[in-house]
Amino acid sequence: MIRKEINRISEVGKALISVEGNPGVALNHVVELLNAQNNQSLSFAKAINITEDSTRFQVFNGTQGLNTKTKIRMHEVPLTAGFSYNMLGRSFDGVGNVSDGGPEVIFEKQLSTRLDTLNPTVRLVPKQPLWTGIPMIDVFNTLVKSQKIPIFAGPTEPYNRLLSQIAKGAQADVIIFAGIGLKFDEYHYFKDELSKSGNMDKTIMFTHLAGDSQIKGLMLPDVALSVAREFSDQGKDVLVLLTDMTNWSNILRNVANYQDMIPSLQGYPGSLYSELAKRYEVAADIEGAGSITIIGATTLESLEDPVPDNTGYITEGQFFLENGKLKLARSLSRLKQQVNGNTRNDHRSIMTAMASLLADAEKAYEAAEVGAANDPFSQKLLRYRTDFINNIEEPFGEPIQLEDAIDMCWDVLRRHFNPTETGLSKKLIDQYWEKN
Amino acid sequence: MNDTKTKRIGKLISIQDSLVKARFYDDVIMGETAEIAVDGKLLQAEVLQISADPKNADAGIVEMQVFEDLTGAQIGDAVEFSGTPLSVLLGPGLLTSIWDGLQNALYPLGKQDPYLKPGMKAPALDEEQLWDFTPFVKPGDKVVGGDAIGSVPEGRFEHKILVPFNFGKCQVKQIIEKSSVNITQIVATVIDEHQKSHDLKLVFRQAVKTPIPFKERAIPKKTISTGVRVIDLLAPVSYGGTVGNPGPFGAGKTVLQHALCKYALADIIIMAACGERAGEAVEVFKDFAELDDPSTGESLMNRMCIFGNTSSMPVAAREASVFIALTVGEYYRYLGFNVILLADSTSRWAQALRERSGRQGDIPGPEAFPMDIPDQIKGMYQRAGADSGSGGSLTFIGTVSPAGGNFQEPVTQATMDSTGGFWGLSQDRADAKKYPAIDPLSYTTSVYDSFISYADREKMLQTLHESNAIDQTISTIGLKKVPTDKYVVFQKGLTIDFCVLQQNAFHDLDACTRPERLKIINTAVQNLIDTPINFNAEGKDDEQLKEMIKTKFDELRQWWKDWNSTAKNEEQLAALPAKIEEFVLQEEYAL
Incomplete structure (x- = not known):
């Protein structure tokens, strides 16, 4: 097939180019940019804005070195992602090219990267717990297969360590790692951890390093999630690790800015919510097929920043990491009610009672700072708080089974309170307070 | 009604995300819908603005929002204008249905493909199902828009069959005997004042941005038992009332909405899942179908219908979904039922307007929302109300998802101005796992009567x-x-x-x-x-x-x-x- 070519680039900006007139390209279709002298391929680009007077493209490899003579070759298809089982154990860039220096992968199939919405009627109501061995998650915010949930953390927190800890223990057929704006050492850390845990042969890594072309970073989740979706359509349980979605949102903001879009909050485009939702909503447990679970990382300075704020409304809860601890107060698994009623009979009650006491303890802690927590009960609460942070909120270490973790909770309560102070029902107190 | 006219068409001259412009030569009506032919598929669109064409004095330019993904669209693609505004199909079978934001039935779509692809369509209501029609009028009777010509049983409800609301005075020419019919069959023929004949079926289309009238609008008086103690005691809502329910994420809006779906005493619950998580809507129509309606003991789904325009569906359809749901609610109110509409979330609806106005290049108001957002929100809540003429009511409970949990933002503020009740969810209460996290001491008010004395x-x-x-x-x-x-x-x-x-x-x-x-x-x-x-x-x-x-x-x-x-x-x-x-x-x- 002879592909139509033009060479009338009129504008070259950051990440974007425009051509005058309408070369007959369709929205979201891909073109290839070629050196006019030697026909060497420079990059691919995607048509994002078309009028009869001009057409604008996002350039995957960035615009450095392009000139007005650069040739544009039409491909007349939208961006696709290659798919093959041979991708397992390999690394790719944001548009699905091999990036680990190894041999090319022969793809069995090209996938659409449009991420069409799954018809809600083929979704199953998620009911299968995903145990992690981390008490703060298993007892207080149980993870459920097909959940979409980010780790909220300050930029210096060990969120990648937590992400890989969860990945290590997760019962998934395929792990898709999608890293955007990673530092090189982070990329290596994941690769090492996944290899060490023997998971590398069921992992595909899509990585975009900080400083790589922005457009490739922007496209990366769509390519990674399309591949994840194909595995789940084929019946596999897939775990997707998305880190860090704040980097991705910042690329989205930059590109919106290059396009002169009217910003809404802090320079982010008004579509930030919809754009994030489109990616996270790929998580699903599908009737007659497999499932996709998404655990993301969202770095933040403040919870009110547009990225964590919008994310919180989209995802099914969040894990909040602070000072290396998984904090109970702001962490939430929205799907836990689907699974924590079928575990031990004290699971839900102990969770509520401990949370309520911890909230009181936080108040006592604040009061203590002005010297007002001098009554005996406040003192109890303060000791409880310290115990809770050290023993229950610690996410790292040897995995702990659910029952042992719940017993650990009773131990903490017993160390500090009388039975009536816990707010637990008499029935449960009778059953569990006295240690067998 | 437009079949005598020739087709009115245009051609695309600009495409950006969900917003397109087309050049046309005849005439275009503000707010009408259109279909755009892209890659052999027909995509739904709505006219937003009409302007002159600076390049061509004989032509005009129309700006449209498209309700589906435009990948593959090209300059020159054909647009055909429909002549009718965005509308909803009303009639028996609405209950128990689950649609997308444009009233495409989701179960039939799911049989075509597990994914929702551009251009896919499914009838809003089951066209095969038979309904036992009983006529109320006979040939020669005079009727007018909104009059009942008969009825069918819909579950435990008597569903009256109406003359479409936009009809003037008519005379019944023919009407079928008591019999079983489906929604595609003609049940009656009426003749209008211009001697023009119109066929009536069990269903008709109603424009969604024009409210269905009240028979006799009344002040909402009777308190709803929602089953939630803090609401029923301290911040109650009456049949026909309006409530705004803001809360930061994680404060328990969803659990509260689900509790209302399950326990609030009403004839009908409509859920407009507007730009929210798909999983939550799924939980409602899959798990709730197995729960019992507190007042009848039947499956909860028998009193529900759901518009599932979830967060990853095209954003333009999000705006439409709330109006469509409101119109269905008004319809059942007109038929004499107590309806509760739960819209989750009105902030996503407002954001859809913000995305659109941003693309249109409008001068932004506070936080880049359109300048007139408070008026649009008020207009929306105004469509709720009690109708002493029909005996029905439409209660509107809208959740608000304020950015950063800050209640000072424009949508929350406009909602406070628009509603009779306000259930403010507090982060502190949620953090302490004090649920429901409605804070009785701040941002919680109600003008309605409680079950206990004032x-x-x-x-x-x-x-x-x-x-x-x-x-x-x-x-x-x-x-x-x-x-x-x-x-x-x-x-x-x-x-x-x-x-x-x-x-x-x-x-x-x-x-x-x-x-x-x-x-x-x-x-x-x-x-x-x-x-x-x-x-x-x-x-x-x-x-x-x-x-x-x-x-x-x-x-x-x-x-x-x-x-x-x-x-x-x-x-x-x-x-x-x-x-x-x-x-x-x-x-x-x-x-």
Whole structure:
């Protein structure tokens, strides 16, 4: 097939180019940019804005070195992602090219990267717990297969360590790692951890390093999630690790800015919510097929920043990491009610009672700072708080089974309170307070 | 009605995300819908703006939002204008249905493909199902838009078949006998004043941006039993009322919405899942189908319909979904039913407007929302109301998802201005797992009558305020300096909060409290508030006394919490007021 070519680039900006007139390209279709002298391929680009007077493209490899003579070759298809089982154990860039220096992968199939919405009627109501061995998650915010949930953390927190800890223990057929704006050492850390845990042969890594072309970073989740979706359509349980979605949102903001879009909050485009939702909503447990679970990382300075704020409304809860601890107060698994009623009979009650006491303890802690927590009960609460942070909120270490973790909770309560102070029902107190 | 005219067409000249421009030569109507032919598929669009064409004096330019993904669209693609505004199909079969934001039925779509792809369509209502039609009128009768010409049974409801609302005076020419028909068959023919004949079916299309009229609009008076104690006691809503329900993420909006779906007493619940998580809508139509309607014992889905325009669906359809849901609600109100519309979330709806106005290049208002967003929100809530003419009502409960949990943002503020009730969810309460996290002390108001007297409601609030203030004092100056009687008030407030306002939405018995039980609880609460309690201070210093008071109240709260989850029969229920009586008089008993 002879592909139509033009060479009338009129504008070259950051990440974007425009051509005058309408070369007959369709929205979201891909073109290839070629050196006019030697026909060497420079990059691919995607048509994002078309009028009869001009057409604008996002350039995957960035615009450095392009000139007005650069040739544009039409491909007349939208961006696709290659798919093959041979991708397992390999690394790719944001548009699905091999990036680990190894041999090319022969793809069995090209996938659409449009991420069409799954018809809600083929979704199953998620009911299968995903145990992690981390008490703060298993007892207080149980993870459920097909959940979409980010780790909220300050930029210096060990969120990648937590992400890989969860990945290590997760019962998934395929792990898709999608890293955007990673530092090189982070990329290596994941690769090492996944290899060490023997998971590398069921992992595909899509990585975009900080400083790589922005457009490739922007496209990366769509390519990674399309591949994840194909595995789940084929019946596999897939775990997707998305880190860090704040980097991705910042690329989205930059590109919106290059396009002169009217910003809404802090320079982010008004579509930030919809754009994030489109990616996270790929998580699903599908009737007659497999499932996709998404655990993301969202770095933040403040919870009110547009990225964590919008994310919180989209995802099914969040894990909040602070000072290396998984904090109970702001962490939430929205799907836990689907699974924590079928575990031990004290699971839900102990969770509520401990949370309520911890909230009181936080108040006592604040009061203590002005010297007002001098009554005996406040003192109890303060000791409880310290115990809770050290023993229950610690996410790292040897995995702990659910029952042992719940017993650990009773131990903490017993160390500090009388039975009536816990707010637990008499029935449960009778059953569990006295240690067998 | 447009079939005599020739096709009106245009051609695309600009494409950006979901916004397109087309050049046209005849005429275009503001707000009409159009279809764009892209890659052999027909995509739905709506006209937003019409302007002159600077390049061509004979032509005009129309700006449209497209409800589906435009990948593959090209300059020159053909647009065909429909002549009719965005509309919804009304008639029997609406209940139990699940649609996307444009009323495509999702189950039939799911049989075509597990994914929703551009251009896919499915009929809004089942075209095969037969309905037992009983005529009300005979040939020669005079009818007008909104009159019933017959009825069909829809589940346990009598669903009247109406002359479309936009019809003027007509005469019935023909009407079928009592028989079984589907929605594609003609049941009657009427002749209008211009001697033009119109066929009527069980269903008709209604424009969604023009409200269906009231027969006789009335003030919402009758309180709804929602089953949620803090609402029914302190921030109630009446049939036909409006409520805004803002809360930061994680504060429990979804759980509250689900509780309302399950327990609120109403004929019909419409859920507009507008730009929210798909999983939540799925939970409603899959799990709730197996739950019983509290008033009939039938499947909950029999009283529900769901518009599932979830967060990853095209954003332009999000705006449409709320109007479509409102119109269905107005229709059932007109038919005489009490309808509750839960819109989750109105902020996503407002954001859809923001995305669009940003693309159109409008000058932005606060936080880049369109300047007229407060008026649009008011207009939306105004469509709720009670109708004494039909006996029906439409109650509108809209959740608001304020950015950063900040209630000062434009959508929350405009909602506060528009609604009769406000249920503010607080992050602090949610963090302490005090659910439902409706904060009775701030951002929670209601103009509607409660199940308890106004005086009792005020007294309860007063105690909560006082208790909260004492709590603050304890936090700043320490427990020692707080007088004992104040400490008792603090404990009373805590008890009301812990045992009455907090409720376990996942416990069978505790999740729903009906008015009779609420009255028993209120008797106990009022007694607890009214009676000063004399604790035996003998032989104790101040610290020991307070320690003892706390222990007594802890025991009471544990007992009461158990009562919440166990008391069923009359005798068990009566134990609560008796327990409180014993508690407040404990000193006397001790003597």
